[in-house]
Amino acid sequence: MESVRSIAEVMQEPDLELNEGRQSVPSVSGRLTLRGVTYRYADADGDALHGIDLDIAAGETIALVGSSGSGKSTLLNLVLGFVRPTSGRILLDGVDMGSLDLRTVRQHISVVPQESVLFEGTVRENVAYGLPAARDREVTAALEAANALDFVRELPEGWDTRVGQHGARLSGGQRQRLAIARALIRDPRILLLDEATSALDAESEASVRDALARLMRGRTTLVVAHRLSTVRQADRILVLESGRIVEAGDHEELVGRGGRYAALHAGSLG
Ligand SMILES: Nc1ncnc2c1ncn2[C@@H]1O[C@H](COP(=O)(O)OP(=O)(O)OP(=O)(O)O)[C@@H](O)[C@H]1O
Ligand SMILES: [Mg+2]
Incomplete structure (x- = not known):
């Protein structure tokens, strides 16, 4: 609840950010460029990210892997514009994000957080959150693409069933699929996913995996990946360690290299 509330506040609060007079972004293709991006949290002793250089093509899927504290979430938050580089630049379609109205940029970005948050309200409200004009057929299509339509139809009041503390108890996999439907209905060009x-269970797993694949298709995706199936699908895997990219390549390449990724792969990942 807290994170949904704070995200909503940041997105709606015009005074929190200096967007006034900045260039609005009616459409994006989704090309991202990072040039020497360093980030240090206030009061931190060291940098969370050090001079990251990265070119991400529109539509490319990038999986971020690395141990806890290596900087994966920080990188996502930088792309979202929630935090700004301490030094260096992030460009969207070649334009410095520092010169863009981030409220309009975020209309093209969907975020699926690590713990999918549902708030008090109906299934439909949770999916169409922030989109009061969403049509029924759009909600249906999003639920269907997220592999959620069948279970939603079986709820006592369909998508008018209330979820959350006083509503239907949904399984972890069902909540994740609703979060995926919430991202899909926005049809974003850029997708940030903290898996x-x-x-x-195996059935939920397959269903979520399939929905995720559909969600990522054709969009620039940065995914903090924990599932081997997600990493394998990525066009490129970046291995982060202590705020640096220490390896990059696809699954086969990196396993073959026998380095950091291969060690992670043999251990926790997958
Ligand atoms: N709000 C914060 N204030 C100060 N330091 C922070 C803050 N958030 C993260 N850090 C530090 O920045 C570094 C990178 O953190 P980050 O959250 O990006 O890691 P991560 O790779 O996402 O880890 P995890 O896999 O545990 O989610 C860590 O050293 C972390 O302690
Ligand atoms: Mg994280």
Whole structure:
């Protein structure tokens, strides 16, 4: 609840950010460029990210892997514009994000957080959150693409069933699929995904995996990946360590290299 509230506040609060007079962004293709991006949290002793250089093509899927504290979430928050580089630049379609109205940029970005947050309200409200004009057929299409339509139809009041504390108890996999539907209905050009670590049963797992694949298709995606299936699908895997990219390549390449990724792969990942 807290994170949804604070995200909503940041997105709606015009005074929190200096967007006035900045260039609005009616459409994006989704090309991202990072040039020497360093980030240090206030009061931190060291940098969370050090001089990251990265070119991400529109539509490319990038999986971020690395141990806890290596900087994966920080990188996502930088792309989202929630935090700004301490030094260096991030460009969207070649334009410095520092010169853009981030409220309009975020209309093209969907975020699926690690713990998918549902708030008090109906299934439909949770999916169409922030989109009061969403049509029924759009909600249906999003639920269907997220592999959620069947279970939603079986709820006592369909998508008018209330979820959250006083509503239907949904399984972890069902919540994740609603979060995916919420992202899909926005049809974003850029998708930021912090994959859940919680284990799902095999059927839920397959269903979520399939929905995620559909969500990522054709969009620039940065995914903090914990599932081997997600990493394998990525066009490129970046291995972060202590705020630096220490390896980059696809799954086969990196396993073959026998380095950091291969060690992670043999251990926790997958
Ligand atoms: N709000 C904060 N204030 C100060 N330091 C922070 C803050 N958030 C993260 N850090 C530090 O920045 C570094 C990178 O953190 P980050 O959250 O990006 O790691 P991560 O790779 O996402 O880890 P995890 O896999 O545990 O989610 C870590 O050293 C972390 O302690
Ligand atoms: Mg993280």
